[in-house]
Amino acid sequence: MSQVHHSPARSIAAHAILIAWTIVALFPVFVVVINSFKSRKAIFADPLALPVPGNFDLVGYTTVLAQGDFFQYFLNSLIVTVGSLFFALLFGAMAAFALSEYRFRGNMLTGLYLALGIMIPIRLGTVAILQLMVASGLVNTLTALVLVYTAQGLPLAVFILSEFMRTVSADLKNAGRIDGLSEYTIFFRLVLPLVRPAMATVAVFTMIPIWNDLWFPLILAPSEATKTITLGSQVFIGQFVTNWNAVLAALSLAIVPVLILYLIFSRQLIRGITAGAVK
Amino acid sequence: MAQRKAVRWHIPVFLAPAVLVYTAIMIIPLFGTLNLSLFNLDETKTRVFVGLANFATLFGDPRWSQSFWNALANNAWFFVVHMLVQNPIGILLAALLSSPRLRMAAFYRTAIFIPTILSFVIVGFVWKLILSPIWGIAPGLLDMVGLKSLFAPWLGKEEYALTTLALISVWQFVGIPMMLIYAALLSIPDEVIEAAEMDGVTGWSQFWKIKLPLILPSIGIISILTFVGNFNAFDLIYVSQGALAGPNFATDILGTFLYRTFFGFQLQLGDPHMGATIATAMFVIILVGVCFYLFAIQTRLRRYQF
Structure with missing residues (x-):
């Protein structure tokens, strides 16, 4: 058979x-x-x-690169994506560690509270986020985008990472405690390196919507100095509506960075999702 | 032991950054939106509390309610296309990828995932090019196989535009169900498969009778993620059809309707209060959907512990 x-x-x-x-x-x-x-x-x-x-x-590429702002857009996207990824992963992992490692009153409730954001999209709060950013003078800054994307990425990060951290051997952590390591050292030196596949999974799922988002850049940071590449390419299409070479070149260039980021993380990705989160 | 009883400061320290950022940027604005929908401007342009009057306008005033039901119906169809096309294709691809001894599995996996990482700008633009009756890659390709008569300007016709966009979205996002189902299939223990083979259950019947029941919880998660994603969709429609979601609002979904209302467009000024009202309606729709899933479906799914 x-x-x-x-x-x-x-x-x-x-x-x-x-x-x-x-x-x-x-x-x-x-x-x-x-x-x-x-x-x-x-x-x-x-x-x-x-x-x-x-x-x-190569006329398309020379047009786009001569336009100059393209590098600025690219840089903005990179700063926003890497910055938000860093904070979402760091804060998410810290919260996940607290939730999975310690027993304390309100543990369940905090976990549920943080998981709420997986189901409810942050976009529905756009109206108030815009008011908040206007009030704090953060409109048209990259900080506004980093803050929003960090908040957007946190629920999934906490959810997936806490599932994984439960699988880290308790003996290892207790051995660390007996050796006199502080809880912070145990987290940063022992636990974080062990959940790297999970971090990669979270990184991919967090990174893609951030890099490609059009909504918040359009609303919170549409100025020339803070445009991301996704918003920038949209402008290229308007600006070069008859210049097909430039549009095609701009789009080809926009594929490269996110593809590279994906390939870096994807080697860990399958190991990450297989090992626990979605079963 | 006395030290154990002391306040464990590291717990709040670990939790604080996530809870603070999440509460400040996500939860408070979300409730701010819900709150804003209860206010509107009076004749003197001052903000006054109006109770549920905005909702009465949204559902009662034919100009608003017509747009709203149109957007909701379009959104529902958008979701149905994803459930009927995206998820079955994702499961099929995952089932094929997970078959043992398949060569080049990593290559297929990466290639099929590539559209998922592309931005909506690229996706909207390239499909407009391919389907364009003028530039004509699609008419040319159909001509090559002798089916040119089947070609229509799909994105421009009211009756086809929404389905075409939904299929483009399926093309883009099929990688996500594929990846998640693939991971779920890989996590089925070998013993279960071996036992099935001993009993002579192989091939497709093995998939239907053994593997599919085991991955049902994953399919449930994918369905709810699809639901939430689809009812928040905006970008693809916006980049390919514009904020007016043409032709003649045939592709208008809740996301584009919200955007137009809140920020305005050529003929209409932005209206934050009605925008917040629509956002609240979306919030309720999504919440009802998620609750329905959690209580009616998820509790009936059987989970297997290996």
């Missing part, structure tokens, strides 16, 4: 379906990238042709 299970026909069918969806998934990305390297005429003449000598043209 097990021969039936691993028969070549089944395996070919599996590969066929997976290849088909891979093509569907990558085709649009492929179209953007190849056309960003072509001259304007070639884009319209044959959108599916590969860039070859004759139609190869």
Whole structure:
């Protein structure tokens, strides 16, 4: 019977379906990238042709880079994403450790309170967040975005990380205590390194919506100096509505950083989600 | 032992940053929104408490209620398409990926996940290009297989635009159910699978009879995440159809309706109070959905401890 299970026909069918969806998934990305390297005429003449000598043209990239602000947008996105990730992971891990490690009154309640945010999206508070940011003078600063995204990322971080921290061996922590380590040292030196796969999982799921968010940058920080790349590319589309080369080049450039961040974390990702959180 | 009884300061220290940021930026604004929906401006432009009058306007005034029900119905269809297309495809891909001895599994996994990491700006723009009747990658491709007659400007027609956008969103996010189900399938112990094989349960019947019941809780989590995500969707519609959610509001969902109301658009000034009212209505819809899931569905799911 097990021969039936691993028969070549089944395996070919599996590969066929997976290849088909891979093509569907990558085709649009492929179209953007190849056309960003072509001259304007070639884009319209044959959108599916590969860039070859004759139609190869970097005019899109030179336009975008000459525009200058693109680097600023990119930098803003990077600062906001990395900053929010750092705080969401640090604060989330600290809270998760307190909730999973110690017994104290209100433990359950605090856990539930923090988990509420997984189900209720922060966007519904936009009206009041905007008022808060106006009142504290944080409108059009990157700090406003970092604060909002940290709050947005915290519930999932606490939820997933506390599940994982329960699996860290108690003997290890108690051995640390006997050696006279403080609770802070136990957390930072012993526990944090052990939950790295979980941190990577949280990082990916937190990072993607932050990097790609259009809502809060549009509302809280639409100024030229604080635009993120997602908002910036949106502006490129408006500005270059007839300049297809520039739009395609801007979009190709916007794919690269988030892809790199994803690849860095993804090696840990599957290990992370397999090990506990979602069962 | 006496020291044990002392106040354990490290607990509040560990909890404080998360609780403070979360409360200040998320919980207080959320309740601020709920509160704002109970106020409106009187003739002298001063803010006064109006009770539930804004809700009466939203549901009673035909100009408002028509937009609201239109957005809600569109949103429901958007969600149905995701449940019927995205989640089954995600489960199928995960089931194939998790089959033992599959080569290049890591490659497929990464490739299929790539659309998920793209920004809505890219997604909206590239699909508009592909489906454009002028630039014409889709008409060209259909022509190659002799089906050019099937082509229509899908994003421009009232009857197709919403479904087209929902399918684009499915294309983008199918990676998330795939990843979560894949992880759930990998966590099924080998002994369970071996026992099934001993009993002659293999292949698809093994999937239906053994694996699917075991991953039902994960499917439940995915369904509720899809629900929350869909009823908060905004970006894809905004970048591809604009805040007016054309053609003729055919793609208007609650997120775009909220945005237009709160911030205004060409013909209409922004109205924070009605915006907050819509946000509150969304909050109630999501809460009802989540509670329905938690109490009616999740309690009936059987969980297996290995």
